[in-house]
Amino acid sequence: MTRIVALLLSLCSMATGASPAMAQARALERGNGPEPSTLDAHVCQEVACGNVLRDLYEGLVTEDARGRLVPGMAERWSVSADGRTWTFHLREGLRWSNGEPLDAVQVVASFRRAFAPQTAAPFAEQFDAVLHAPEVRAGKLQPTRLGIDAPDARTVRVRTSRQVALPALLTLPIAFPVYLPAVERHGNQHTRPGRLVGNGAYRLAAWTPQAHLVVERNPHFHAAASVRIPRVRFHVTEDAAAELQRFIAGDLHLTETVPPQPLAKLRARHGARLRLSPYLGAFWLGLNTTQPPLKDAPQLREALSLAVDRDKLTRYITGFGETPAYGVVPPGIPGYAPASLHWSGWTQARREARAKALYRAAGYSDANPLTIELRYNTSTPHRRMALAVAAMWRDTLGVRVRLRNEEWKVFVQNRRQRAITQVFRGGWIGDVADARNFLVGFADDGALNWMGYDDPRYTAAMRRADLARSEAARNAWLRAAETRLLNAHVAIPLYFYTSKHLVDDGVRGFEPNPLDRHPSRWMSFAER
Known part of the structure; x- marks a missing residue:
């Protein structure tokens, strides 16, 4: 097929006087x-x-x-x-x-x-x-x-x-x-x-x-x-590694992302073609609170969150300047001070000790380990992330994790229906530079509330934000809502994005x- 395309381009250039490169x-x-x-x-x-x-x-x-x-x-x-x-x-x-x-x-x-x-x-x-x-x-x-x-x-x-x-x-x-x-x-x-x-x-x-x-x-x-x-x-280009190879081969002028690789190596090879910049986006894992084993299990949900070493994830798995996340609203939104999990300042050793205590309190142990499914859409970075999180849960708590990858349309449908999902790849890319944009999806049982989060006090805080008469009051109520969402442990924040393209x-x-x-x-x- 590639030879046929090249031949057609050659014939076209002969007829028009243009070179194949110009035609492409x-x-x-x-x-x-x-x-x-x-x-x-x-x-x-x-x-x-x-x-x-x-x-x-x-x-x-x-x-x-x-x-x-x-x-x-x-x-x-x-x-x-x-x-x-x-x-x-x-x-x-x-x-x-x-x-x-x-x-x-x-x-x-x-x-x-x-x-x-x-x-x-x-x-x-x-x-x-x-x-x-x-x-x-x-x-x-x-x-x-x-x-x-x-x-x-x-x-x-x-x-x-x-x-x-x-x-x-x-x-x-x-x-x-x-x-x-x-x-x-x-x-x-x-x-x-x-x-x-x-x-x-x-x-x-x-x-x-x-x-x-x-x-x-x-x-x-x-x-x-x-x-x-x-x-x-x-x-x-679902496979970021394959997308990179197509860019190197000259088949693409612009990539949607860049696969996880040592940043110094990428800079040395691609120079100014590598474009990294701050990005209003948060990556987290969603927890389906409408189905067992995570329904009515806040201690278990918090244990899973505590056991994830976000510093290692951003240093060794992503590696493009992402920052560890302990909230769902990224920094950089004018006038808004993002909330964070109360243990964000702890050492990882202290977090893991607390995770083990909560895991046992939830009824799990080496003799009775949690078996859970982590679902993500097909993507090299998402697979690497899922493997790393699964290893952390196994090594810290003894959790047995089944990984499930799905084509995007199937994944989106399953995530929305909340019938077979347990833990799943989530996150949000900002539509506008506003904290409300990252929070409103959890305020009702709509199409974006993939976790099935249902908290009247959270909804009330969002409503108070909407009715606030000043920007300061509005942001205060939004921060109160984010804090309540984090304390429910229905999502596991992992990192805040950077945009990365070639x-x-x-x-x-x-x-x-x-x-x-x-x-x-x-x-x-x-x-x-």
Whole structure:
């Protein structure tokens, strides 16, 4: 197959006068991690689909290469004096990727579809500040009651029940306008090539499952003239080691991650092509509190957390500047002081002694060891992490661990259903620089509460944060909620992320940013 592709490129270059290298440079080859679970913008909940959707769609507000908020569909916006009514003025002449006009009425209709209960949008709870959004999501009110309307064809108005940093939220895929005629005509299949209609810098050209997706420049995009790269191929790269080899071989211009290796060795080999930067993300293991053996077993859950040596994990297993985590909200969020487990300052020896005492108090011993399953999605870094944690539990407590790896879509489904999971790979990548974004998923029995955490006092603290009249009071209540969540030991924090990519020398416009978002529209190839 490789020889055939090379031959075709050679023939193409003979016909056009271009070299094979120039022909290949026409497309940006991006590693993208696992197969996207969906390209329905309202249902997407992971990085893999978000990366593609940010090429195919644009919200009212978008981000530049450095993650700064800039106008998207809306050329400008304003907020009322009380901070509860936002008005967005659309650009003139907006069009869908099929050439049809795009106006405010369609944007509003898309929002209504996003919050309708039958859509089951996992990020809908992030918008609970929008007037009537919780009631619409719960099916108590019709979507037409949602606090989003269109006073005219070029104006979208959003009313909220409290003050909220709405523009940042509008960069999430759930806020992208979905072309409803395609949804009505094709249902779940509206995301397929030839059917998906977006409004972003690119449009979907091809999708080969478990291989790659191809997007091509959208001529109807309002800033199409500034989009320098005409085609982008998003490759499925679940195996980070294989992705690295493809980058070295020249098959990829950009990797989604870098496999665990000694950092000095990687720097020596790749130099400036290795891009490391701070990242608002937390990696933790979730514990299913709705099923035995972890249900009604806080002592056992804490013992498992205490037995993990986070310093060793970040020094020897990850090794890219990650920091040990003793909370679920990462540092770096303006105005917020993250909570941490009360024993975060202990030595590891003291933690392990306490872990053994709690393990015995929970009824387990060498004669009666705990047998438990640790589930993770297929990935070299995740496998290494799972092996290391399993070894720590075995050596410190005598726990017998069964490792289960699953393809991403299967893993996500099992994690959400909470039927067969016990311990599982979890974590959260920030959608916005806000502590609430890392905490709200545990406040109700929604699609993001994979552990089945149910605590009215936690929910009450989150509600008090939402109603706070000052940023200081809001952050205090959020910190109280995080502390309560940590004391329940329903998650085992492991580390806070850094973003890590390899970027080809010929790629321009790849800029570090705290949310690690890199839409292709801002990139270009260096002139040769």
